[in-house]
Amino acid sequence: MPAQLPHFVIAGAPKAGTTALHAALTTHPQLYLSGVKEPKYYLTDGGPPPRHRQRGPGDAHSAQEWIWRRPEYLRLFDAAPEGTVRGESTPFYLYDRDAHARLVADVPDIKVIVVVRDPVDRAYSNWAHLRADGLEPEADFAAALRAEEQRIEDGWAPFWHYRGLGRYGEQLRDLYRHVPRNSVLLLRYRQLVDTPRETLDRVSDFLGVATGLAHAVAPENVKPFVADTIRYRMLSRAVRVGAALGASVPPQVWRQACRPLVAALHAGRTRRPPLPVEVRRAALAPLLPDIALLEELTGESFADWKGDTGRGDFRSRQAGRTPTTDR
Secondary structure, X not given: OOOOOOOEEEEEOOOOOHHHHHHHHOOOOOEEEOOOOOOOHHHOOOOOOXXXXXXXXXXXXXXXXXXXXXXXXXXXXXXXXXXXXXXXXOOOOOOOHHHHHHHHHHXXXXXXXXXXXXXXXXXXXXXXXXXXXXXXXXXXXXXXHHOXXXXXXXXXXXXXXXXXXXXXXXXXXXXXXXXXXXHEEEEXXXXXXXXXXXXHHHHHHHHOOOOOOOOOOXXXXXXXXXXXXXXXXXXXXXXXXXXXXXXXXXXXXXXXXXXXXXXXXXXXXXXXXXXXXXXXXXXXXXXXXXHHHHHHHHOOOOHXXXXXXXXXXXXHHHOOOOOOEEO
């Protein structure tokens, strides 16, 4: 039996609804998605994850979970029923330019699904995600943004690239150099949340399977917002120390060991404060040229991203509530 590779990938962006989309597509009987949601196979060149990108808190453990051996990657699709359309989701493929070339070299007719979200909302959600897990040492989002370039230079993994991950214009431009535009489906996070049925039909049509069969499922990748208290600082420091001390042990061992600490952190959940206007403006200003590039590439307007208030969690906004969690 010939080796089976994916027909499509969900390539990004992180914290833009890719987990919910992956879960929804698994409900379609004509699709088969890998049981491992983020194998990260095409982020590597056939060897283990580069150590120079494992310098942030918890990065070394995450790197151990990458599936970089080809036989192991191919086994992800062994159970796909004959005739199904196979796919996987690694939301860093869009950001990693080498992954673009590797994807096409391995699967010349690959189809790519891209989900974009207001880049400041995405970055804020990304920061809150890592704060909730006790890994982000900066209690101030603006300070974390200021630290980004130094962190990149120091080798922190891409999930710490808060602003960089939201430069969709540059990423899409570079993806189009490898993948034809008609093989790329661009979605917006708010479409997944506001009109899930219609959006899933668009995805199904793009993948060449029947519409009306996939359905949305409850989100699994939701993190609480945790306030910066003395208790939080003590617990999060313990998480980061544990991550550093246990970097050489299997990741499942470390995750099991720190689970009580993370649960204690999440017990301190609170209402997420709105992002101050001046912080949003400072975060957004360097991204405006990239948004303009995205508009030029797509012929669509992203004017709603340029205002002083982000869209946040659209479902909560529709219900008239301030969101307490963020995807």
